[in-house]
Amino acid sequence: MISKKEKPVIQEFxxxxxxxxxxxxxxxxxxxxxxxxxxxxxxxxxPLFVVHGVAAFDVLVGLIAGNILAVLSWRYLTVPIxxxxxxxxxxxxxxxxxxxxxxIYNIANGLLWCFLAGAMISVSASAVxxxxxxxxxSLDAILPDNLFMVILVIAVGALxxxxxxxxxxxxTRFANIAAPWMIIMFIVLGISTLPDLGIQSLKDFWAxxxxxxxxxxxxxxxxxxxxxxVLFFSWFGNMAWHIGMGDLTIFRYARKAKYGFAPISGMFxxxxxxxxxAGMLYAxxxxxNPANTTVAPGPMALNAMGVAGILLVFISGWTTxxxxxxxxxxxxxxxNSNWSRYRITLIAGGIASVIGIFPGLxxxxxxxxxxxxLILMPMGAVIFVDHYLMKRFRLQSFYAEKRNISFYxxxxxxxxxxxxxxxxLNLYYGVQVFFLGLPGWFIAVAIYLLSSFIYQRKxxxx
Amino acid sequence: MIVRSIVxxxxxxxxxxxxxxxxxxxxxxxxxxxxxxxxxICTLTWFSGSLVARWLxxxxxxxxxxx
Numbered sequence: 307m308i309s310k311k312e313k314p315v316i317q318e319f320x321x322x323x324x325x326x327x328x329x330x331x332x333x334x335x336x337x338x339x340x341x342x343x344x345x346x347x348x349x350x351x352x353p354l355f356v357v358h359g360v361a362a363f364d365v366l367v368g369l370i371a372g373n374i375l376a377v378l379s380w381r382y383l384t385v386p387i388x389x390x391x392x393x394x395x396x397x398x399x400x401x402x403x404x405x406x407x408x409x410i411y412n413i414a415n416g417l418l419w420c421f422l423a424g425a426m427i428s429v430s431a432s433a434v435x436x437x438x439x440x441x442x443x444s445l446d447a448i449l450p451d452n453l454f455m456v457i458l459v460i461a462v463g464a465l466x467x468x469x470x471x472x473x474x475x476x477x478t479r480f481a482n483i484a485a486p487w488m489i490i491m492f493i494v495l496g497i498s499t500l501p502d503l504g505i506q507s508l509k510d511f512w513a514x515x516x517x518x519x520x521x522x523x524x525x526x527x528x529x530x531x532x533x534x535x536v537l538f539f540s541w542f543g544n545m546a547w548h549i550g551m552g553d554l555t556i557f558r559y560a561r562k563a564k565y566g567f568a569p570i571s572g573m574f575x576x577x578x579x580x581x582x583x584a585g586m587l588y589a590x591x592x593x594x595n596p597a598n599t600t601v602a603p604g605p606m607a608l609n610a611m612g613v614a615g616i617l618l619v620f621i622s623g624w625t626t627x628x629x630x631x632x633x634x635x636x637x638x639x640x641x642n643s644n645w646s647r648y649r650i651t652l653i654a655g656g657i658a659s660v661i662g663i664f665p666g667l668x669x670x671x672x673x674x675x676x677x678x679x680l681i682l683m684p685m686g687a688v689i690f691v692d693h694y695l696m697k698r699f700r701l702q703s704f705y706a707e708k709r710n711i712s713f714y715x716x717x718x719x720x721x722x723x724x725x726x727x728x729x730x731l732n733l734y735y736g737v738q739v740f741f742l743g744l745p746g747w748f749i750a751v752a753i754y755l756l757s758s759f760i761y762q763r764k765x766x767x768x
Numbered sequence: 769m770i771v772r773s774i775v776x777x778x779x780x781x782x783x784x785x786x787x788x789x790x791x792x793x794x795x796x797x798x799x800x801x802x803x804x805x806x807x808x809i810c811t812l813t814w815f816s817g818s819l820v821a822r823w824l825x826x827x828x829x830x831x832x833x834x835x
Contacts, residue, residue, distance in 0.1 A: 483818040487811065490783050494807065497790040612804030614811045 319558075324392040329561040335568035338556065341485035343544075343572030344492060344580055346429035346623030347422075349603035350671045351543075352584025356592070357445065357601065358531035358672070359524025362515040368533045369581065372540025373573035379541070379548040380557075383686075385566030387693050388557035395554045396640065399685060402692050403717040404706035409641050410718070411685060416637035418546075418678050420654055423630040424661030427466060428668050430623030431459040432604035433616045442602030446527055448666035459663045466624055467655020470631040471648045481625035489575050491611075491618045496583025498610050502590045519589040525599055535740050539672060540577055542743040545679030549747060550686035601669060631655045676739045680746060684724040687750035688717045691758075695751075701758050709765075716761050720754035772824040779817030786810035 319328070355365055391398060400408045432442060440454050450456045469477055500506075505514050524530040531539075547553045548569075557566065587606045591598055594609075603623075607615030635651030661667060667674060696703040706714040728746045731737040737745075786807060793803035 479822070483815065483822070486783065487814045490786055491807075491811075494786055494790040497787075497794055498803065500794045611807050614804070614807035617808075617811055 319392075320394055321397055324558045328559065330559045331561065332565050332568065335556075335560060335565045336571045337485075339569045339572035340489065340575050341481065342626075343569075343576035344485065344488050344622070345576065345626035346426045346603070346619065347626070347671065347675075348492070348576055348580040349429060349584050349587075349607070349619060349622065350425065350601060350668055351675070352581040352586075353588030353601045353603075353606070354669075354672050355531065355536070355581065356520060356585050356588050357525045357599070358528050358535070359522050360520050360531040360536060361522040362512070362520040364531065364533040364536050365520050365585070366515070366582070368536030369540050369578050372537040372543075373577055375537070375541040376544055376548060376573055376577075377567060377569050380553065380569045381563070381566030383690065384548050384551055384553050385557050385560060385563050387551065387689060388554045389560055389563055390693070391554075392558040393554065394558065395551055395685075395689075398551075398554060398689060399717075401704040401707040402688060403714045404712040406713040407706075407718055411682075412637045412640040414681060416634045416654065417657075418681060419630050419634035419637065420657040421661055421667065421674060422678065423466075423627045423634060423655070423658035424463075424664075425667050425671055425674070426623045426627035426630065427463045427659055427662035428459055428623075428665070429603050430466070430620050430627065431455070431462040431662065432602045433607070433619035433623065434458055434462060434604070435602075436604045436608045436616055442600045442605060443665035443669075445525060445599040445601065445669055447669065448664065450663045450665065456663045460659050462624075463655060463659025463662055466627050467631055467652055467659065470628050470635070470655055471651040477625065477628045481628070484621050484625055488618065488622055489580075491614070492575075492580040492583050495607065495610055495615065495618070496579070496586050499583075499586040499590045502593065503586065518593065519586055529738060535738075538740045538743065539676060540573075542679050542740070543577065543675050545743050546682040546686075548686075549743070550679060550682040551689045552682065552686075554689070627658070631658055634658070673739055676743070680728060680739065680742055681725065683743060683746060684721040684750035685717065687724075687747050688720055688754050691751050691754050695755060696758070699755065699759065701755075701762050705758070705762065714761075716754050716757035719757045720750045723753050724750040769828075772821055772828075775817050775821045775824065779814060779821060782810040782813035782817065786814075 319325075360368075387398075393401075396408055396412070399411060435442065435455060435458055438454065438458070440452060440458065443451060443455065503514050503518055505511050529535070542549075560566070584603075587610055588601065590610065591606050603619045604616060607619045609615075611618070631654050632651060634654040635647060638654060639645050639647055639650050692703045702708055705716075706712070724746050727749050728737075728742040731742060731745070732739060789798060789803055789806035789810065792798040793800065798806065
């Protein structure tokens with residue numbers, strides 16, 4: 307028997323290649339993606355498609371196309387690089403851009419994770435709010451307008467943060483137990499709305515989908531979504547993980563490249579079935595009271611399934627907020643390894659809780675999700691160029707490591723100039739945030755390549 | 769081992785029954801109140817069953833629990 311003091315050290319291979327013997331089978335990737343992408347935020351995104359006035363065909367077909375593109379991005383962009391080097395994103399980025407660049411990336415990543423966790427805390431808090439008869443915030447609310455709701459979000463956030471700070475092993479185990487139940491619950495939630503929507507058979511579904519669920523009328527203050535919005539949102543909703551290379555850290559354990567198709571499970575269970583079911587839930591709410599346009603997952607699930615619905619909302623928000631706060635703490639700790647992980651995780655959780663009190667984050671979650679991917683994407687483009695194009699242009703890859711420098715300018719330039727250009731495209735040409743990812747990626751590739759060419763030629767001159 | 773197999777069987781059955789309860793509710797076999805109670809019972813069965821199955825597994829092989 308092994309006592310707790312003799313607990314074996316878990317080797318994470320943070321600064322070395324994952325050895326071939328430690329690679330994992332396909333099953334673990336299929337399971338991981340199905341549990342990671344059926345989260346509390348699906349209960350925000352599904353209704354927000356309805357709020358944005360998407361039409362039935364656009365959402366049902368657009369999601370299939372976007373999810374296929376997302377899976378292909380994982381398979382053909384992220385996985386080949388992951389299994390070639392078998393390094394974490396951070397270590398690979400450090401080899402390319404130096405330690406200082408990774409520190410800046412860590413701050414950006416940590417803060418964005420706080421926003422994501424804030425949204426999940428607010429989802430969980432909306433479940434608890436059902437017990438106290440608190441009026442949910444309106445659809446156009448940006449600032450908190452109810453003191454009790456603020457206290458509730460802070461309390462739920464504090465609870466989640468303390469658990470995350472104490473190490474999230476137990477919650478991870480609980481999340482693994484909850485994952486199959488959550489998938490079934492999302493499906494059951496969708497099925498339970500059928501009588502209210504007047505759907506008696508499969509034949510009725512299409513007619514009701516067009517006339518009742520996704521009517522194509524956007525709410526005031528929300529951009530009208532088309533097929534292309536849906537396609538690009540579902541493709542780029544996880545841009546930080548595939549094109550942005552965040553999942554290098556996970557796929558470095560993949561034995562074969564074909565494991566890169568594993569995200570199919572997460573995309574089609576979470577980003578298709580769960581979004582559609584959540585959208586149907588919101589349609590029932592609108593049908594019962596057209597004036598009640600707020601997106602509050604707790605009350606919606608309570609009406610559809612009673613207490614089990616509340617448990618679904620609370621658990622799905624909690625089990626996903628928890629690892630995100632933990633990761634956020636680790637990202638901040640990456641700046642200075644002497645900082646206490648316990649305290650830094652509590653601080654990250656505190657920031658997330660404060661962010662979570664603003665209902666504007668939940669109501670505009672789709673724009674935030676698109677922005678989140680966009681901000682981290684240029685570093686993925688840098689890793690792509692370093693792997694595929696540097697040698698072809700007779701440039702050095704892993705430049706910071708080879709020259710032993712802590713800050714290599716070209717990746718930072720690619721990051722800043724890409725985001726600046728995207729901001730200009732948004733402000734002056736009206737290109738919506740959902741469509742900026744694709745041109746942004748090509749801009750980042752071009753700038754990194756060009757600036758590396760100039761920088762390395764200049765440095766190699768005697 | 770047999771106890772754990774029985775617990776796992778009950779556990780998986782609870783998810784199957786959750787789905788069946790939803791279908792019965794939609795087809796008129798269950799009222800909304802019965803559906804709500806069934807979904808709660810299935811949820812509680814799933815979590816308690818999973819935790820018991822895990823506990824039985826750990827009891828049988830304590831070394832693996834620490835890794």
